[in-house]
Amino acid sequence: MQRTFWDNLKRDLEAPIEARGFGSGWFAGFFGIVLAFVGAGMVAALRWPDWFSMPELDVIRAWGGFRPLVHATLLASYGLALLSLLLRPRKALGATALVMALGATILGGAAVQPQETRDWGVFFGIDFFVVNMVATGLMFAPLERLFPRNGGQRLFRQEWREDLFYFLLSSMLVQLITFLALAPSGYVNTHWGWLNGTRTAISGLPWLVQFALAMLLTDLAQYWFHRLFHRVPFLWGFHAVHHSAKAMDWLAGARMHFIEIVLLRGVTSLPLLTLGFLPSVMQAYVGLVYVYASLVHANLRGDFNGLGKWLVVPRFHHWHHAIEAEGVDKNFAIHFPILDRIFGTYYFPEGKWPQGFGVPEQVPSGYLAQMKYPFVRKQA
Numbered sequence: 001m002q003r004t005f006w007d008n009l010k011r012d013l014e015a016p017i018e019a020r021g022f023g024s025g026w027f028a029g030f031f032g033i034v035l036a037f038v039g040a041g042m043v044a045a046l047r048w049p050d051w052f053s054m055p056e057l058d059v060i061r062a063w064g065g066f067r068p069l070v071h072a073t074l075l076a077s078y079g080l081a082l083l084s085l086l087l088r089p090r091k092a093l094g095a096t097a098l099v100m101a102l103g104a105t106i107l108g109g110a111a112v113q114p115q116e117t118r119d120w121g122v123f124f125g126i127d128f129f130v131v132n133m134v135a136t137g138l139m140f141a142p143l144e145r146l147f148p149r150n151g152g153q154r155l156f157r158q159e160w161r162e163d164l165f166y167f168l169l170s171s172m173l174v175q176l177i178t179f180l181a182l183a184p185s186g187y188v189n190t191h192w193g194w195l196n197g198t199r200t201a202i203s204g205l206p207w208l209v210q211f212a213l214a215m216l217l218t219d220l221a222q223y224w225f226h227r228l229f230h231r232v233p234f235l236w237g238f239h240a241v242h243h244s245a246k247a248m249d250w251l252a253g254a255r256m257h258f259i260e261i262v263l264l265r266g267v268t269s270l271p272l273l274t275l276g277f278l279p280s281v282m283q284a285y286v287g288l289v290y291v292y293a294s295l296v297h298a299n300l301r302g303d304f305n306g307l308g309k310w311l312v313v314p315r316f317h318h319w320h321h322a323i324e325a326e327g328v329d330k331n332f333a334i335h336f337p338i339l340d341r342i343f344g345t346y347y348f349p350e351g352k353w354p355q356g357f358g359v360p361e362q363v364p365s366g367y368l369a370q371m372k373y374p375f376v377r378k379q380a
Contacts (some may be wrong), residue, residue, distance in 0.1 A: 007090040014156045025084040029093025033081030036100035038134060039074040046070075047112045071110035077101040087265035133167065136294045140250035149301040149314070149353065150247075159249045162212055165367050170261060184266045185273035192274070199276025207294045210281045217271035218285070219335040225267045227345070229260070237374030244363035244370070246356075253297035258371060292335070294323040297321075306351045312337060319347055322354030 012029070020026040046052040046061065060066060078101050084094030141155060172264065188195070202210065229239040238257040245252040256264075272282045296317035304313040312335055322332040330347035333339040340346035363373060 005092065005095075008090065009096055012088075012090050012092045013152070023087060025086070025088030026093065028080045029084030029088060029097060030082055032077050033093065033100065034078065034082070034137075035073050035077035036097045036104065038105070039070055039077055040100055040104035042066075042070045042073070043109060043112050044108050047107055047114065049114055067110045074101055074104055074109060086187075090185075106284045110145050115255065131183065136230060136250060136291065139291070140294050140298050140300075144249060144299045149299050149318075153247055154298055157249065157250075159245065159247070159365070160251065160368075162365065162367060163245065163251045163255050166250060166256065169258075169367070170254060170256070171252045174186065182269070182273070185270050188274045195274060195276075198307075199274075201276070203276040206282065207278065210277050211284060212276055214272055214281055214285050215288075215335050217275070219333055219339060221271060222264070222268045222334050223332050223339045223343070225264060226334075227329075227343075230329050230332070232300045234374070238362055239372060239379045240359050240361060240377075241322060241370045243357075245321070245366030246358045247299075248297055248314075248321060248357055249299040250294040250297060257374065296334070302352045305348075308348055311335065315353060316348055318357070319354055321357045323356040323358050323360075324354055327354055351364060 012026070016028060039320075049061070071120070077275075081094045081097035081101060084097065085091055088094060144155075203211070205213070229235040238260040239277070241257045242255055246295055248376050271277075274286065292312075294315055296312055298314055300314050303315060307313055308316045312331075312333055316331055316337060319327040322328070326349075327347060330345050331337070331340055332345055337346060337348065361377070364370060
């Protein structure tokens, strides 16, 4: 059977470790693709800022060094693409990086100027996806190679394309998700004036105290939200999509049904947005959550038997995803395991890791099938 270009690209990305040695051109091609994608995303955000950029990131795009950085990124992707094409017998990686870099250059490269677009009032956060992917990917992908719990698990493991698509879609739809998620807090702020005294008291607390209190209150809200999605059969259909990942790494946390994302952010943002926390506290907490969500799913070794009793560590959350019966419906907390201790759902056996992940039921593969799954699954 004749292979398509995409089949060849997938085969090269998922090549065994022994085929990725220094001088094989694999790393040059892979990082060429990464840099070309980053460059292309930034060029699109510069060319169509009304559609493909977040207003909150205007300060980054306005920075004097931003365009030189985009230019350097595209040049580096060109160089790595050509190096891969020279070194590697299979050309899919290098060719992909080269085509992506050329496409970004044709769009205008670092010198691109904004193009007028109709003011729909809607944007897709390509720049947010790029920043998010670079920040978390460049942080955790190397760490997982240096300190892996499962040393045989590759970066391009089973189902990596689905999880990357989840990551992309949740980032690009950040405006829609935020709009829907803010509805509960907007109602509370409009109609619950009796909270004004509490808001004044909290806003007057020291910054670090506010931050710790924000972590505790959002974790408490998320604990019960999380537990509810495990106990109510219909809601479990949404959460089963997240648990269907059969391998744990920093990207696995991105697999989450759209409806669950909206509901989760709506519930957990209530304390932050309605109780008077300073905007800087909320911004710092949101940044922490993005990193923390990747950390607790990451393929990182370290038992952390002592620390794990007070702060959620990867092994603690891995037991929440375990296929073993003793881990089912345990460890709902996101930050503080003491909540599981108080409410009787704590499971953290010293030095022991789960042997497998996933769910007993057959969750289908593919984004669209998984989006439909909660509405068509047969409830046990």
